[in-house]
Amino acid sequence: MFDKILIANRGEIALRILRACKDMGVRTVAAHSTADAEAMHVRFADESICIGPPSATQSYLNIPALITACELTGAQAVHPGYGFLSEKAEFAQILEEHGLTFIGPKAEHIRLMGDKIAAKETMRRLGVPVVPGSEGGIDSDAEALAVAAEMGYPVLVKAAAGGGGRGMKVARSAEELPRALATARAEAKAAFGDDAVYLEKYLQKPRHIEVQLFADSHGNVVHLGERDCSLQRRHQKVMEESPSPALTPAQREEIGETVASAIRQLGYLGAGTIEFLYEDGRFYFIEMNTRIQVEHPVTEAIYDVDLVREQIRVAAGEKLSFRQKDLKPRGHAIECRINAENPKTFVPNPGLIKYFHAPGGLGVRLDSAIYEGYRIPPYYDSLIGKLIIHADSRAECLMRLRRALSEIVVDGVNTTLPLFEELIENPDIQAGDYDIHWLERWLASQTE
Incomplete structure (x- = not known):
């Protein structure tokens, strides 16, 4: 060690x-x-x-x-x-x-999965279902139009070296495609120094499902269920939960075994997350994150494991401290990402924390580095904390989240806490009936 x-x-x-x-x-x-x-x-x-x-x-x-x-x-x-x-x-x-x-993982796997085109082709070869799309990068408008015509519209233009929604544009017709290509290429060049793009079929109402994986240097690989990250704004996750309300235990086990087999064949090391779009009972690979995720605490809650500790152990050459048969999920967990932003306009609001009170009680965890008197700097991401709730059922989890949100106080800056107070009262959220476009539709309806 x-x-x-x-x-x-x-x-x-x-x-x-x-x-x-x-x-x-x-x-x-x-x-x-x-x-x-x-x-x-x-x-x-x-x-x-x-x-x-x-x-x-x-x-x-x-x-x-x-x-x-x-x-x-x-x-x-x-x-x-x-x-x-x-x-x-x-x-x-x-x-x-x-x-x-x-x-973290080996440099070769970070590099491989950082190239979205190569990652998609690798996963296809390893038996992981992928979104229909171009077999490689798109070199011209003519090629893009031909591929899109074969797939059918709408299509999604994506940066090959991208992530976080940058270099990603939707084209709903042949007339829109050249402009979407040009915009995506420009964004990709500015954000990643690489203007390569490719096309994927644009799914209409998918959920965003990701599977947590872990591998050591002794050939041991496990999956730790899935997280549903469908509540997003501009392709940025806002709230996550596990298990997903949309999956059955059989689906969970099948996709977990599929991706565990894939990274075992890769010889992967450490923590990784394979992300999918899920629609009409089918999974479509979109990318692999070769790091610990922001939302890892929801998995920790339902599996009662310390994923960061496991990262350190595995990097030191030790074996995983658990086997697949040891990993039995318990209950339900939800995470809210708290940002120092205006809850309506989402404009960042760095500044001085004048008063801070953390929620507590059974099943309540707050991962945050703020304190009373701390000045949030204006130079970095606006995330200031994550509220993670765990309970025996999803209904109990939502009730506990409601209580925790009523207790937490962050005074001196605007935060997105009021957004979560509204979301958990929405019938669709309470029913678990939402997709990756739901939050933006709902936000748009609030300003009409």
């Missing part, structure tokens, strides 16, 4: 990693920007080291600064969390070259 781990992230996930390390008796180094000098994980870490100014490109994305931080502190491994460098194959490769351990 490692003696010391450097945490190359910030906010709630940095604190989450720190807590797992402390539970294991592993010393921690908080690598932080000048803007995060007063962050909670920096205060709690065994050591801290400043890696640059507020700009992420000069700090959290600065690979030389992070390597130097490891050398100065004697850290043997780096946990990247999510975002920033967590899915940067180059970072994993450079750490290995410097004799440091990247707590």
